[in-house]
Amino acid sequence: MTKTKIEWTDATWNPVTGCSKISTGCAHCYAEAMARRLRAMGVGKYANGFEPTLHEGALGEPLGWGRPRSIFVCSMADLFHDGVPFGFIDRVMATVRLTPRHRYQILTKRARRMALYFSGREVPGNVWLGVTVEAPSEAGRIDWLRQIPAGVRFLSCEPLVEDPGPLDLTGIDWVIVGGESGSRARPMRPEWVRGLLAQADGRGIAFFFKQWGAWGPDGVRRGKKRNGMALDGKIIQATPGPAARGLGGIGRQGLAAPKGLAHWDGQPGGDDG
């Protein structure tokens, strides 16, 4: 198990590493920088650097983790990257099904490919599916997500680099928001975050404000820790309640193929790993 500093999960599992950039949120990809660093350090798993790489030897790792935990799948990749065959994703899901004690959180920017994958397969009951929406241009990912019968569907609006404006949050159970970190970080404005909070509150959706990142709500650049995680003086870090998760170990039964998949061309529609 790899412990993580990511606030909304307990552990990470990387049966795939490596990816390629697909939208503006990828500009300063943490996973890319980390993969290159690990390769330079001689860590065998990262011998290919940031090239998408399948790790058969990692497929069974969660089987040995006894205590139930929330596991972020592919923090160093995007599980639905074109370089990951559906047959390999089936093997990831086989491990998921064998470990109902764990909750698996899968986040992608390849929302359309994720919808295609699940159009013919049941979503395991212990899987939460999410898409990244870092800018309004990527809001279409939510449409793909809501067509997948997952017990919990979530949005990661991180790094939020533009005002997302009004979003259709129908069928969404959780919204996570965070600003960008690092030397080239782009600022996130407090009104964007308040706007998302109001939309989530209006629908009774759990809202999790992770952090400001490199730029504070006052528009001043300073350390990420100093900017903190308070929005208008409050820490707001809710997670979906039992009602959203109320499917136990049984996945929702499959729906018809997602709208538009008849025109699927195999190319990502613009979409974290």
Ligand code: SF4
């Ligand atoms: S999809 Fe995620 S892992 Fe892939 S390049 Fe973009 S930010 Fe990095």
